[in-house]
Amino acid sequence: MQLSGTWPILNGLITFLIFSCLARAIDLDINDQNSLQDAASTTVYAAMKYYYGNETGQIPGAFPDKWWEGSALFMALLQYWHWTGDTTYNEELSIGMQHQSGDQGDYMPSNYSSYLGNDDQSFWGLAAMMAAELKFPDVKDGFSWLSLAQGTFNSQVKRWDTTACGGGLRWQIFPYQSGYGMKNTVSNGGLFQLSARLARYTNDQQYTDWAEKIWDWTEDSVLLNNKTWYVADSTDMSNDCKTSGNYQWTYNYGTYMMGAAYMYNFTNGDDIWLTRVNGLLTKMSKTFFIDNNVLQDVTCEPTEQCNNNEILFKGLVSSWLAFTALLVPSTYDTIKPKLQSSAQAAAKSCSGKGNNTCGVRWYKSEWDGWQGMEEEISASNIFLANMINFDNGGDTGPVTADTGGNSTSNPNAGEGDGDSSSHSFAPISTGDKAGASILTLIFVFGWVGAMGFMLLGG
Numbered sequence: 001m002q003l004s005g006t007w008p009i010l011n012g013l014i015t016f017l018i019f020s021c022l023a024r025a026i027d028l029d030i031n032d033q034n035s036l037q038d039a040a041s042t043t044v045y046a047a048m049k050y051y052y053g054n055e056t057g058q059i060p061g062a063f064p065d066k067w068w069e070g071s072a073l074f075m076a077l078l079q080y081w082h083w084t085g086d087t088t089y090n091e092e093l094s095i096g097m098q099h100q101s102g103d104q105g106d107y108m109p110s111n112y113s114s115y116l117g118n119d120d121q122s123f124w125g126l127a128a129m130m131a132a133e134l135k136f137p138d139v140k141d142g143f144s145w146l147s148l149a150q151g152t153f154n155s156q157v158k159r160w161d162t163t164a165c166g167g168g169l170r171w172q173i174f175p176y177q178s179g180y181g182m183k184n185t186v187s188n189g190g191l192f193q194l195s196a197r198l199a200r201y202t203n204d205q206q207y208t209d210w211a212e213k214i215w216d217w218t219e220d221s222v223l224l225n226n227k228t229w230y231v232a233d234s235t236d237m238s239n240d241c242k243t244s245g246n247y248q249w250t251y252n253y254g255t256y257m258m259g260a261a262y263m264y265n266f267t268n269g270d271d272i273w274l275t276r277v278n279g280l281l282t283k284m285s286k287t288f289f290i291d292n293n294v295l296q297d298v299t300c301e302p303t304e305q306c307n308n309n310e311i312l313f314k315g316l317v318s319s320w321l322a323f324t325a326l327l328v329p330s331t332y333d334t335i336k337p338k339l340q341s342s343a344q345a346a347a348k349s350c351s352g353k354g355n356n357t358c359g360v361r362w363y364k365s366e367w368d369g370w371q372g373m374e375e376e377i378s379a380s381n382i383f384l385a386n387m388i389n390f391d392n393g394g395d396t397g398p399v400t401a402d403t404g405g406n407s408t409s410n411p412n413a414g415e416g417d418g419d420s421s422s423h424s425f426a427p428i429s430t431g432d433k434a435g436a437s438i439l440t441l442i443f444v445f446g447w448v449g450a451m452g453f454m455l456l457g458g
Contacts, residue, residue: 028347033390043380050373061096068120071127082134083387098142105143106151106414122190125152132407133398146407151414165241167217184234189255196259200266229283254317261324291363293341315378322385326397
């Protein structure tokens with residue numbers, strides 16, 4: 001009888017302890033460098049549990065169903081090494097980024113290039129550019145990081161298309177791909193950002209010219225309004241790009257803001273680039289920081305419809321905001337509190353499954369039941385972005401060839417690629433067809449969701 005009366009109390013205590021364990025979040029002190037490093041260490045480790053490219057029989061750097069996501073993982077690892085000094089993942093990082101570089105050194109590997117999009121390739125080029133800017137050591141007997149960024153640039157500018165809309169990159173590379181008849185913001189923004197970063201790093205006029213050309217084309221199109229700073233997602237070539245798909249994504253804004261920040265820094269403070277940075281940053285602040293100043297992708301998060309690609313977007317933007325704050329010091333005071341509040345909320349979201357599993361909707365400040373590599377990458381990025389608040393001997397920002405960068409230049413890299421006639425492709429498996437492009441999955445599987453408007457051109 002005594003045991004029976006005691007059991008409800010014991011049962012309640014056990015339940016309390018279990019749920020207390022499950023709800024334990026990452027303990028983050030936003031003003032403590034070691035705390036941020038510990039948080040990033042936890043989430044990077046969790047992200048790497050999804051990576052099998054370092055195992056026997058696996059392909060380094062490859063995610064067969066989502067090829068572009070390897071670049072997002074490696075960008076997070078680059079920043080983790082840079083900000084913490086932890087070299088744990090450097091070997092996997094070097095091997096993976098080299099293995100996926102392709103025969104020409106332009107991130108058009110034969111196993112995937114037959115179906116990837118311009119946006120997919122550009123993110124790998126941006127990863128290589130980050131490696132050069134953060135002084136990640138070049139690989140002996142491999143492609144230099146700078147040359148891989150240059151190779152990506154060279155292969156993409158050959159695809160600048162003037163058959164409709166006065167210019168611009170198509171979303172997809174080959175005519176047999178769904179989306180080939182569209183020009184989208186992130187593909188052009190990726191090339192713009194890469195051009196701007198190459199211009200600053202090398203001081204080569206061709207990159208400056210292309211950065212200005214891409215910005216001007218985007219501004220003249222329906223994709224970017226330089227009065228309201230509204231950024232659309234895509235436009236359809238069938239009506240000469242007169243209409244646009246207008247769902248709002250953080251990375252469309254972020255990729256142009258980041259490129260503009262590089263151009264501002266490179267031009268020693270040109271007012272036109274400052275206006276562009278400030279315009280995009282102000283619009284982003286009003287659009288994507290609406291719940292307790294926490295970053296969110298408003299198109300998919302409130303309805304819980306984010307796919308794996310979209311979960312990564314705000315993680316990329318977290319890094320771009322941090323770099324913008326370093327490159328354009330006048331934005332620092334605006335960006336810092338947004339990064340801090342987002343990191344604090346993200347840490348609270350990392351309270352799942354009793355092992356700090358992170359969720360998607362940071363603004364809820366609790367685990368929302370979502371889990372995956374993408375969630376861990378984005379959380380890592382927001383924790384690492386806050387490392388800009390600590391002075392690491394003045395060596396915090398991206399370098400150039402004149403300020404310590406030592407990655408070897410090859411302006412002719414990737415010249416063997418550029419169109420379908422220059423490629424020799426490996427056979428395409430059913431698994432391959434499932435997913436290299438950031439959004440091709442939507443077309444391949446007929447997904448119905450927030451991006452469905454793209455099929456109708458807005």
